[in-house]
Amino acid sequence: MGAILEDLARHWPLYLSIPVVAALIGYGTKLVAIRMMFRPLEFIGVKPFLGWQGIVPKRAARMAGIACDTMTQQLISPADVVSRLDAGRVASEIEKPLMAAVEEIVREVAGQYQAGLWESLPARAQRMVIHRVQAEAPKMVAAVLELIQRNVDSVFDLKDMVVTNLVRDKALLNRIFQEAGRKEFQFIARSGIVFGGLIGIVQMIAWVLFKLPLIMPLFGLFTGWFTDWLALKMIFHPKQPVRYFGLFEWQGLFLKRRAEVSEAYGELIAKEIITPHNVIEAVLRGPLSDRVLALIQRQVDEELAKHTSLAKPLVVLAVGGKRYQEMKQTIAGLIMARLPETLSYVEDYAEDAMDIRNMLVTKMKELPPEEFEGLLRPAFQQDEWILITTGALLGFAVGELQVLLLEQFAG
Known part of the structure; x- marks a missing residue:
């Protein structure tokens, strides 16, 4: 016992470094593990095995x-996303770009299917048609x-939209x-200091x-x-x-922060x-x-039938039955092609009307704990063993280094 106390008195600064190093092992392995979850975004190394890509992006x-x-x-469902939009308000919001798009479509269709007739019309008559x-x-x-709102599940794949954007x-993924897990990741890193330091005290005593040289790497691994x-x-x-x-x-820290996480996530x-x-x-x-x-073609068909019911035989005669069908498809295609740019003018109104953020926050706060956990848990569960194993191996390697230093300075 006397020899132990004498050794302790002589080398106490070196021995005190053991729990300090253990705390650093705990902290450092957590930082490495967290970084390995998200970085790098693309594979770095020699595929397939010699290298690494962050677990989440991989x-x-x-x-x-x-x-x-x-x-x-x-x-949230597709209906939740689009049902809050007022069709009349949308039409009002895009009126100016819509008028310009309509004029282009009329001139293009008329020029394509009745070029001679259209060109022979006076400018005033063309303007009246437009x-x-x-x-x-x-x-x-x-x-x-x-129509889209009534058939939303058949025309809007919300999951595909979300997955496509994230992949x-x-x-962004x-x-x-x-x-969602900002404070949880901070906790993981900081807890490594505390838990590592406590284990390091036991390691120092041992x-x-x-x-025994094996003590240090085994404690580091543990x-x-x-x-x-x-x-x-x-x-x-x-x-x-x-x-x-x-x-x-x-x-559980993540579940305890439900309200805060819901706000950030939403x-x-x-x-x-x-x-x-x-x-x-x-x-x-x-x-x-x-x-x-197909919905647009259906609406075009209805509009043409409504406004050409009396003159339709003459229209078909003038352009031909097949050409008449082609004309309807052309009109629908041109409308479809111009809608994305035209509807961009409605984005501010749509953001307020859909109110996605508050909808998500409200529903997230009502989720059962098991389902709420599913927002973050996948990031840890997928290849979780790799992170833990990496932490253990890093700890083992640092423990071996500790042995060399202790034997060098306290041998």
Whole structure:
């Protein structure tokens, strides 16, 4: 015992460094693990095995799909996105660009299908035709929007829109998890200092008593592994507040911050993903856009039938039956092509009307704990073992270095 105390008195600064290094191992392995989750965005190294890509961007499609499942199944539906838009207000908001688009379409169609007749008309007569079509255009746009709203599930794939945007923009996908779990990631890193330091005290005592070289790397490995594992547990468990030893209460940190996370998450989704611009692009250029075109063709057909009912035989005779069908399809195609640019003028109104942010925040706060956890948990669950193993191996390597230093200076 006397020899141990004498050794301790002589080398106490060196021995005190053991828990300090253990705390640094705990902290450092957490920082590395967190960074490995999100960086780099693209694979760096020699494929397939020699190198690394952040876990979230590497699994971008799956991560986006999981995040989107929670969003679209529990929080928001296609009907929620478009049902709040007033068709008449939309037509009013886009009146100016709509009038210009209508004039271009009339001139293009007339020039293509009745070039000689159209060119022979006086400018005043051409203008009267254009004005008549322009007068009906807002009603037609409103009618098309109402058709889309009634058939929203068949023309708007919300999940595809969200997943496509997130897979294309991996940095944005990272931001979703980082924003939602900002304080949780800070907790993971800082908890490494505390847990690592406590384990380091035990490590120091074991070294002073036994001086076995294997102690340091084994404790380093245990510190790296255990602190990663425990920090992840403390983020999500328990789901409800629990009092331990009658001294302190703990609830999974992510679940405890439900209100704060909901605000940040709702803001990000509304500003970056489910935006009026993205919704318009998804409806008019997404995988179901052919169905939207069919709705427009249907409305064009109704409008032409309404305004040419008496003259239709003459129109068909003038341009031919096949050409008449082609003309209807051409009109619908031209409308479809110009709608994205025309509807861009309605984005400010649509953002206020849809109110995606507040809708998401309200519904997120009502989610059961298990479903709320699903917003962030996928970022940890996918290849979680790699992060914990990396922390353990880094801890083992630093422990080996500690052995060399201790034997060098206290040998």
